[in-house]
Amino acid sequence: MFEVLVFVYENYWRGDACPEPQQLGxxxxxxxxxxxxxxxALHWLDGLHLASHSTDLARATALPPAASMTLPATDSLRLYSVAEQDHLGAECLGFVSFLETAGILAPVMREIVLDRAMAANGNPVTLDDLKIIILMVYWSFGEEPDALVLDELCDDASDRLAH
Structure with missing residues (x-):
């Protein structure tokens, strides 16, 4: 599935530029x-579209107080369920925490990343697969991470030489 997602990311500049599922298939x-x-991949992309569209809709409309509580606050603390810890593993959760602490991954995007990671195969999900998921979440919002973040998400860390 991840090879398909990489192909979609590389060939369609933004989520809204991607063709309808039948044509894409x-x-x-x-x-x-x-x-x-x-x-x-199409099922996974449908879930991504639904999550990002729901978030855009929630941001664009004036939500009643009870509904706005579904969006995480910027100063909230995220606790991971046992299922999330098992499925994502320490390496992926640490990477999500790093991106969030660095201000690269907003809480709303973090939740979509976690949702889509939980919908992905793999137990635990590999860090490389998580990076593809993060890129796809940015893609679905029509945003591109800055150059350093993009380099971190696309670079193969195994080729790096520690000093």
């Missing part, structure tokens, strides 16, 4: 992806 089939991978 035909394009992915023509490129040579397996039907199961395409189906899984």
């Amino acid at each position: 035909r394009k992915l089939t023509a490129v040579g992806f397996e039907a199961d991978e395409i189906k899984e």
Whole structure:
């Protein structure tokens, strides 16, 4: 599935530039992806679209006080469930915490990243797969992370030389 997501990210500048699922599915089939991978990726992308669209809608409308409580506050503390800890693992949760502490990942985006990571296969999800998920969340909002963040998300850390 992640190879399909990388292809979509690289070939469609923003989430709103991506074709409808049926047309995208035909394009992915023509490129040579397996039907199961395409189906899984389209389902995952549908969840991403729903999450980002719901967030945009909540931001654009005046929500009643009870509804606005569903959006995390910027100063809130996020506690991870046992299922999240098991599925994401310490490395991924540490990376999410790093991005959030650095001010790179807003709480609303963090929640979408966690939701989409929980919807992904892998137990635990690998850090490379999490980085793709983070890129896709930025992509769905039509935003591109700054150059240093993009480098961190796209760079293969195994090639780095420690000093």
